Amino acid sequence: MTPTSGEGSALLYTKDVTVKYDYTHEALHPTSLSFDAGTVTALIGPSGCGKSTYLRCLNLMNREIPRCVVEGEIHYHDHDVNTPDENLFELRKSIGMVFQQPTPFRKSIRENILFAPKRHGRIKSREEADELVETSLRQAALWDEVKDKLNQSGLGLSGGQQQRLCIARTLAMKPDVVLFDEPCSALDPISTYSIEETIRSIASTGICCIIVTHNMEQATRVSDRTAFFYVGNMVETGTTKQIFSAPNDQRLANYLSGRFG
Numbered sequence: 001m002t003p004t005s006g007e008g009s010a011l012l013y014t015k016d017v018t019v020k021y022d023y024t025h026e027a028l029h030p031t032s033l034s035f036d037a038g039t040v041t042a043l044i045g046p047s048g049c050g051k052s053t054y055l056r057c058l059n060l061m062n063r064e065i066p067r068c069v070v071e072g073e074i075h076y077h078d079h080d081v082n083t084p085d086e087n088l089f090e091l092r093k094s095i096g097m098v099f100q101q102p103t104p105f106r107k108s109i110r111e112n113i114l115f116a117p118k119r120h121g122r123i124k125s126r127e128e129a130d131e132l133v134e135t136s137l138r139q140a141a142l143w144d145e146v147k148d149k150l151n152q153s154g155l156g157l158s159g160g161q162q163q164r165l166c167i168a169r170t171l172a173m174k175p176d177v178v179l180f181d182e183p184c185s186a187l188d189p190i191s192t193y194s195i196e197e198t199i200r201s202i203a204s205t206g207i208c209c210i211i212v213t214h215n216m217e218q219a220t221r222v223s224d225r226t227a228f229f230y231v232g233n234m235v236e237t238g239t240t241k242q243i244f245s246a247p248n249d250q251r252l253a254n255y256l257s258g259r260f261g
């Protein structure tokens with residue numbers, strides 16, 4: 001899919017979104033970005049520049065933080081979800097999230113996958129459950145490694161496998177957006193490669209993937225588009241190729257050349 005879009009055709013976009021912590025400290029200044037189905041966007045920038053804060057806006061996760069205020073528009077399927085009556089339970093079914101540290105539930109591999117679909121009343125039969133477990137684990141490239149131990153604890157897996165289990169668990173809800181907050185930072189290079197492959201393959205099925213990463217090589221390997229954040233501002237966005245080969249903003253050029261991190 002062509003990695004571009006204006007907000008008009010985008011699956012998800014924000015318009016002048018700001019975030020204040022403790023009601024006053026504006027950690028994210030007005031930010032407008034758009035995201036298409038079937039693409040991967042990387043959010044990059046030095047530590048503390050607001051990448052994760054912005055990512056958490058997209059499924060209203062900042063609402064879990066006391067005294068945090070998010071203003072501006074967050075359009076999902078052309079509907080502004082940043083309203084007090086938005087149903088968070090429903091929204092997060094469609095906009096899933098994978099965190100930095102793998103966080104499998106203290107349950108079997110199978111029950112990790114089925115937990116949320118059961119809660120949402122989506123499983124009607126044993127056959128449906130079996131199929132969902134297999135499809136989700138295959139999408140996360142974990143099926144072959146765990147198919148003979150589905151009833152064992154998810155906590156018995158390696159770190160990289162646990163992270164893929166968390167991705168499979170997210171995919172079991174059939175989201176159309178998945179947010180990844182530094183999903184590989186706790187993983188070795190082989191597991192990292194596997195997660196990157198998984199992200200690309202998920203995007204190829206039409207899911208919109210957005211990933212916060214500190215790893216510039218990862219951004220170039222995995223993403224179609226990149227947005228650079230600096231001190232709470234989204235400074236530049238474009239195709240990943242353009243951002244890395246011909247940055248316009250001097251701060252971005254300095255960041256890419258390693259002058260600060």
Ligand SMILES: Nc1ncnc2c1ncn2[C@@H]1O[C@H](COP(=O)(O)OP(=O)(O)OP(=O)(O)O)[C@@H](O)[C@H]1O
Nearest residue numbers: 021022027045046047048049050051052053054065
């Ligand atoms: N829960 C919070 N309460 C108060 N301030 C916060 C909170 N989370 C983040 N901040 C502040 O908001 C700013 C942006 O932080 P954020 O974590 O979004 O940056 P980041 O670019 O994702 O950083 P990193 O790459 O280190 O994870 C920082 O000044 C940070 O201290």
